[in-house]
Amino acid sequence: MRFLKKYYKMIGTIVTVIALVFVVKKIVTMDVDWSMFASGRLIAMITGCVLIQTAVILFMSMPWVRFVRILSGTNIPMKDALPVYTKSNLMKYVPGNVFQYVGRNQLAADLHISHVDVACATVLDIVCSMLTPLLLIVVLMGKNMLELIRTYRNNFLIVLGVGVAVLLLLFLVLRWKFREPLQRYFEKYRKLLNRKILLRVLGVFLLYVVQYIISTAMYAIPAAFLFDVPGDKLGLFLGTYLFSWIVGFITPGAPGGIGIREAVMIMMCGSFLDMNTIMLYAVTLRIISTFGDIAAFLIGMLLEQVWKRQKQKNA
Numbered sequence: 036m037r038f039l040k041k042y043y044k045m046i047g048t049i050v051t052v053i054a055l056v057f058v059v060k061k062i063v064t065m066d067v068d069w070s071m072f073a074s075g076r077l078i079a080m081i082t083g084c085v086l087i088q089t090a091v092i093l094f095m096s097m098p099w100v101r102f103v104r105i106l107s108g109t110n111i112p113m114k115d116a117l118p119v120y121t122k123s124n125l126m127k128y129v130p131g132n133v134f135q136y137v138g139r140n141q142l143a144a145d146l147h148i149s150h151v152d153v154a155c156a157t158v159l160d161i162v163c164s165m166l167t168p169l170l171l172i173v174v175l176m177g178k179n180m181l182e183l184i185r186t187y188r189n190n191f192l193i194v195l196g197v198g199v200a201v202l203l204l205l206f207l208v209l210r211w212k213f214r215e216p217l218q219r220y221f222e223k224y225r226k227l228l229n230r231k232i233l234l235r236v237l238g239v240f241l242l243y244v245v246q247y248i249i250s251t252a253m254y255a256i257p258a259a260f261l262f263d264v265p266g267d268k269l270g271l272f273l274g275t276y277l278f279s280w281i282v283g284f285i286t287p288g289a290p291g292g293i294g295i296r297e298a299v300m301i302m303m304c305g306s307f308l309d310m311n312t313i314m315l316y317a318v319t320l321r322i323i324s325t326f327g328d329i330a331a332f333l334i335g336m337l338l339e340q341v342w343k344r345q346k347q348k349n350a
Contacts, residue, residue, distance in 0.1 A: 050129060054134070055125070058328070058329060061128060077261065080261060085327050087327075088323050089327045089330040091250055092327060093334065093335075096120035099156060099157065100116040100120075101242070103116070103142065105232060106152040107148045107152040111142070118335040122141075123135050124328060124332070140154060167240075167246075168247055168281060171248070171251060176271055180274065180278070265307055271303065272308075275299060279298075279299035282296070283296045296317055297314055300317065301313055
């Protein structure tokens with residue numbers, strides 16, 4: 036077990052360093068005229084948004100940890116989970132778009148809990164992170180959402196088909212190789228399907244709703260005060276941005292949704308905003324998101340060291 040924990044720590048450290056390299060590369064290679072962000076008002080607003088984004092990332096660790104607690108039946112302390120979450124969140128900058136999820140399993144190695152439980156909690160986290168913005172999009176966009184769905188239905192159908200095929204293949208392989216453990220976990224999770232647990236899951240889902248409401252409100256700040264999006268079009272604009280994030284997330288070969296998001300935004304919002312404004316808004320949110328990820332990572336590292344020292348003093 037100790038060897039496995041050291042192995043995960045070593046791999047996690049290597050991937051984190053690689054992620055930091057890609058973060059720096061992303062900032063340096065951004066096609067941005069930084070002089071446009073020279074005004075004090077703009078810097079103050081972006082700084083405020085970065086602080087909100089940082090708080091959102093730290094908050095996002097809570098529903099994931101709650102899913103781990105439900106599936107594992109273990110009271111996972113936030114002081115153990117938060118540094119793992121913020122570190123793995125930074126790994127999304129490594130090409131492949133999977134390291135941020137694999138990295139979360141360091142929690143299983145650290146606390147000697149089931150890797151399957153942590154992985155399943157991450158799957159639930161991804162599902163809720165997709166469903167919640169879809170609900171907000173319906174509220175913000177209404178009938179306009181139908182146009183987007185018709186335009187990008189092939190993306191969803193392809194991803195749905197590939198996803199079902201991968202899950203089926205994975206299930207068959209696991210059933211062939213690990214039939215008995217698979218049966219045990221199936222029985223374990225089946226027993227969790229009771230009213231008390233379902234109410235807890237609903238409570239966790241509400242955390243996602245709160246998180247996305249806060250995030251959407253943050254997206255509205257630069258839209259309304261920096262880019263002069265008309266008030267009667269703000270719902271459409273924000274709903275389109277959320278939808279563009281989903282399309283970018285599920286589209287293969289589009290790291291971070293680069294190019295995909297902008298195309299969706301221009302299609303739906305080009306009638307009341309010019310292309311340069313839309314592109315600048317997208318770049319601004321990328322800057323906010325990137326620096327928010329870095330700040331959350333640094334806070335996670337700092338808290339990890341503080342909690343370690345407290346543990347050593349109490350030992």
